[in-house]
Amino acid sequence: MEKYLVLATFVGSIIALLFVVITAKKVLRFSEGTPLMQKISQSIRQGANAYLKRQYSVVGVFFACMVVVLCVMAACGLLTWFVPFAFLTGGFFSGLSGFIGMKIATASNCRTANACQEGLNRGLRVAFSAGSVMGFTVVGLGLLDISVWFFLLRFVFKLEASAITSAMLTFGMGASSMALFARVGGGIFTKAADVGADLVGKVEAGIPEDDPRNPAVIADNVGDNVGDVAGMGADLYESYVGSIISASALGVAAFSDQAFKAMAIPMVMAAIGIICSIIGTFFVRTDEQADQRTLLKALSRGTNLSAILIAIIACPLVILLLGKEHLGLYFAILAGLIAGVLIGKATEYYTSDTFKPTQDLSSKSQTGAATIIIGGLGLGMLSTAVPIIIVAICILVAYLCSGGAASTGMGLYGIALAAVGMLSTLGITLATDAYGPVADNAGGIAEMAGLAPEVRQRTDALDSLGNTTAATGKGFAIGSAALTALALMASYIEKVKEVGADVTFQDFSLMNPVVLVGLFIGACLPFVFAALTMNSVGRAAQSVVLEVRRQFREITGLMDSKADPDYARCVDLCTKASLHEMILPTIIAVVCPIVVGLILGYMGVVGMLAGATVTGFLMAIYMANAGGAWDNAKKYIEAGHFGGKGSDCHKAGVVGDTVGDPFKDTSGPAINILIKLLSMVSIVFAGLVVNFHLL
């Protein structure tokens, strides 16, 4: 039985990767358009490749240091020798997911622009196919990594179930570290370029967005790829793998008699999710006269169908593997699946300009920048309430349905399965999310290559929809991050028991001051992290502003299109700044759990993880939704409301959008990874902390 389960997981991953190859080939068959379009696309590609190359070399140094530390710990008997290798593969595959996604995205931008010359539906097909490559690369590589390690540890090294999950949690740490670098570095790059290009180009020089005279325009387009594609790919690889392995680990803890089956359920669920998602992708198409609503329907049809298929198949799977008496676990999965959809809807409500909150927000531009900022901050804070309630209900349902009343272990396994359920449609939801930056780039290329206005209109329609799907995707990523973080917290406690601590319930009581102090410190981390990343964007953007101003001043004939700006210099500047700025936040995320553990012990660590998860969830939603709402409020004004483009209201809207940029694309998404990385690091260093701590 065990072998078949591993095989099923492996087959799932291979199907995903085959689908990737076929889809990628299909995309690459489309024409790249005129030589000018090819040239622009190539500049973007070169910039993105150069950034990633240098990013990987910086990250490489970090990974080398960590591997040395892990080897030393293994030599001291605090870890097994699998840990350093698992850590490396997690980082490698996470980075690879981002890399492949970015490769296809930078190859598809000009193809999408070209396809949009022929029609909206054709454009959607190219962009969505590129997004699918990204989505299924992430899930395919994730499951491949998991199934290969499972096979090796079980059938080659013949380890026990708990030792297997313990080693596998380490590649979660590798994936999270890589993801944090990619998200933070890419997020700083993209927003520094975006803010810098807008502040000087749009506001000071008064030239339109994506104007080829703007020296930061290529950097801006590179940013979309390294931040919104490569960063997101690494990020979601980490979420996906994290949710599966934490569920497996808790399954082993809960089912001592059927450990391997409980461990396999999340993996097989993921494999089924892949197949259902692939089926869903075939239902994404639209007609030529589509407006935004029809486009959104086309995408929703695909994701909804996948979700329904998964909901149907998961039920017999649970019964088959664990027997009818554990049917409750199915409802836990279902709760996660439904919660994910509902959080997406809530995000859409708060950030789409077809609903009241964003429309109201844009009306606040009438009394200036200050009121639209206050309004957006208020909207973001208020929008945390519904997702919190959804997650709260999901936690309770998952816990109680899976038998938590009788056994805490079962209940926690249920919560972890809810996270797996939520992420089971990741292949297709990520496809709908990742196609956005491709469409955005296509719009840039259309503008720079001087294509007909209706082409830009079509790419804009695709791009605008991308903003909504990106916001939905973010809500989804945050919800699953919270559930996964809780599961990892539980895994941490299992790990602490495993390394020999004499754990009692009192240890984790809120009346234990060590737990409380941990809670305070953990709760503070997302605030500090958000502040550091926002300040980084500010500093990096400021250097872009100065460079763009310099080029406008010094390159004669630039404004009359008689001379070309020095695009490469802006790309280089963003690269250097973002690589420099990404180090401190990541180091903090890795060092904090170790320092807190060495001072406060494992009880303090649990408090810290709980605090970070709770405020991280809130801050991530607050920042993502405020940013999304400002962005769409500006678009709503641009669509002709309250005076339209160029009016005072529009200027106020641009201020809101600029504040929202680092909110939604740098700090907010990085917090998701932060809360999981904290847990992963804690798990890996549990042996050290249990043996050595001050209090």
Added chain:
Amino acid sequence: MEKYLVLATFVGSIIALLFVVITAKKVLRFSEGTPLMQKISQSIRQGANAYLKRQYSVVGVFFACMVVVLCVMAACGLLTWFVPFAFLTGGFFSGLSGFIGMKIATASNCRTANACQEGLNRGLRVAFSAGSVMGFTVVGLGLLDISVWFFLLRFVFKLEASAITSAMLTFGMGASSMALFARVGGGIFTKAADVGADLVGKVEAGIPEDDPRNPAVIADNVGDNVGDVAGMGADLYESYVGSIISASALGVAAFSDQAFKAMAIPMVMAAIGIICSIIGTFFVRTDEQADQRTLLKALSRGTNLSAILIAIIACPLVILLLGKEHLGLYFAILAGLIAGVLIGKATEYYTSDTFKPTQDLSSKSQTGAATIIIGGLGLGMLSTAVPIIIVAICILVAYLCSGGAASTGMGLYGIALAAVGMLSTLGITLATDAYGPVADNAGGIAEMAGLAPEVRQRTDALDSLGNTTAATGKGFAIGSAALTALALMASYIEKVKEVGADVTFQDFSLMNPVVLVGLFIGACLPFVFAALTMNSVGRAAQSVVLEVRRQFREITGLMDSKADPDYARCVDLCTKASLHEMILPTIIAVVCPIVVGLILGYMGVVGMLAGATVTGFLMAIYMANAGGAWDNAKKYIEAGHFGGKGSDCHKAGVVGDTVGDPFKDTSGPAINILIKLLSMVSIVFAGLVVNFHLL
């Protein structure tokens, strides 16, 4: 012995109130200045009185409803019959503190302006004396309420120690409810008027601040009194009383053998604090050529002296009452006292323009409003780290020094005593804080009455210093609120045990999903609360903007000073809007703990309290410091940096300041009260929740 302790507390309160009467008489002997100044002052006074009168009538309805509910619960045996009465007296005294403070503030504004004609030192003396009246009214009434109830319950009704503290916690709930109404209502009033006056007057019409032609100028000055004076008075009354009674309650739980002595320590400490604070006030004076640094030194001399005196006297007190073996409790008190001072310093560092963070922030105005907003938000978030670490260390020191390692009860009593220690200098710190709005009003009157420019310069010097002391006072209030909230959480658990629940350690474990769900919901409350109050300010300000625009348009001759604006109408508008807007947030604060309790039971409530305390602390610091820094960054620009007044940088600074207004003066301070009110309500309704809950 017991009687002497009650007597000492009573005497402390009487000394404070005598000092109030003497100081008030001294202030009232100063001249009110010219008839025009008197007339302006009278308009402000009338507006403030009218607001408070209507506020009290709205609050009266709420109190009447709550008393009915409490009486019904008492009739059902879920509460004792003391509870409704204690609830009423808490609310009454809290409101009275604000009322008296406001009376003296509105009587001193013109006197301060007039005294500033004679010199800076004289102006400081009047303003500071008015602040002292407020400060010592709060502590005097607080201790009076406590000592009278203690006397009645102990010597007339002859209750046991635990029954006494249980009844006394209820007047905490009354005080907190009143405080929340006062802070939220007053906070909305003051910021709606301020933002409204600035947006139309300064930005659109281009007339200076406090120009008599601005129809909202009187409303703005009324706002300073009802928000920053009456609101703050009610708020700090609640903090002061809450910290003392929660410490008493935990003392009773920890020392079953010496219950009354342990209960009395916080009260006697408070009485000693009053006397030391009075001594401190005599050392606040400055010379005529004082700059801001000298002025700050003058105030610091007074507060530091008081703190040192208290630190010296507390040691023999603890030994005398509980014996040498409990000397550790003294160190808990000391930890709180020192933590309070350090948090104040940290706040000063982040918000004063003599330090780097605010200077850097003002430099961000060079690239526009968006970058100064991003910078301020980042600064606010980052500034949470140091206070969190200070509070964390304070909690651990207080817990461990007071014997927490041996007994949890002793440790929690220590944490509560740290809060009492922190607030023991409240009389004088509140005086330095409350004098700010008096000086602010004096500046307004000087401007409107056309006094000589050097008078305005002097009031500005006093006012600017007031911004720093206000920020320090806020840091201090937040720190003590966090400690008090933890103490109240512990009191809640004692209460739950008392009403018959079979409490185990597992009940409050972070691995209990009910606790986790409570944690999520509680953590969300400060976000929702901040959003609601910010949106309220936005809506109320918008209505002021429309009214001011209307008056500018319709009253002919207004801009040429040939006709008077209709001040009363703006005051009336603010009054109506703020009373209307204050209801929902307060209702949420009262209803949430009951609903969460009825669904999740007492474990969920404990989770909720912990979540709300932790994120409330973070949000309150984030909002107070971001707001303070924006305010001072604008002032720094106005002082001539980056182009000075009227430059583009200044305009960006004004946007920052406007966003900061509701942050620092409405939402931020109200969160302090929120986290304590949640605990108080939970304690009062513990009997109901333990007997009836869903899960």
